[in-house]
Amino acid sequence: MARTRAGARRDAADEALIRTLYEQHGGALLAYAVRLTGDRAAAEDVVQETLIRAWRNPEALTEARGSVRGWLLTVERNLITDRFRARAARPAEVAEVSEEIATVPVERDHADGVVETLVMTQALDRLSPEHREVLRSIYFQRLSVAEAAAQLGIPPGTVKSRAHYALRALKKSYAGGSGSLKEVAV
Incomplete structure (x- = not known):
């Protein structure tokens, strides 16, 4: 004790x-x-x-x-x-990842972007040369309607209508939803 x-x-x-x-x-x-x-x-x-x-x-x-x-x-x-x-x-410690973050994909799969690019290229190739040139001027060269009209030698209204019909045709090519390319009729 x-x-x-x-x-x-x-x-x-x-x-x-x-x-x-x-x-x-x-x-x-x-x-x-x-x-x-x-x-x-x-x-x-x-x-x-x-x-x-x-x-x-x-x-x-x-x-x-x-x-x-x-x-x-x-x-x-x-x-x-x-x-x-x-x-x-010692090497840097890696933080623990919560279950919530672990289930979210870090980055979208690269392959999907490649497939979409191929499908879009094929769809553009199926457009008429006039429609394709209007889309290239407006979307790829980032020209205004007036600048595209001057470059292509056509009225601004024609640029607008060709762009409208070209976009509608591209939209139809994606209407299948599976990424398959349908024949684009413009």
């Missing part, structure tokens, strides 16, 4: 030591760690580890051996330096 009382007294003394250290130096330790790490959560972890080191080395906490705060700040700086060195020496 004497051993239990002694253990309880030692636990109470240890708790009092850590509580006193934190009350006297905790604010300065946290401020210093936040300044060095730039991360409050990491700084709190470092302060906790510093206090554990103090608890394991109570002989270093006497004013006869120097400033207690100076010792604590030195231990803290060394812990932060060790963390930075360890992080630099």
Whole structure:
């Protein structure tokens, strides 16, 4: 039973030591760690580890051996330096992916774009040369109706009507929905 009382007294003394250290130096330790790490959560972890080191080395906490705060700040700086060195020496950590994000495709399949390009090229090839030239002028060269009319040597109204019928024919080519190309009659 004497051993239990002694253990309880030692636990109470240890708790009092850590509580006193934190009350006297905790604010300065946290401020210093936040300044060095730039991360409050990491700084709190470092302060906790510093206090554990103090608890394991109570002989270093006497004013006869120097400033207690100076010792604590030195231990803290060394812990932060060790963390930075360890992080630099190992590969970067990969964040966990939530189930919600894991089920969403990252990027659309490249093959679909290739197929659509081929289908569109075939549909354009099936248009009459006049309709194809109007679409190329307006959509690929990004000319205005007036600029396309001047380039092609036709009235603006003709550019508009050819563009209308060409787009309608392209739309019909996709009406099957499966991406198959139907004969485009313009």
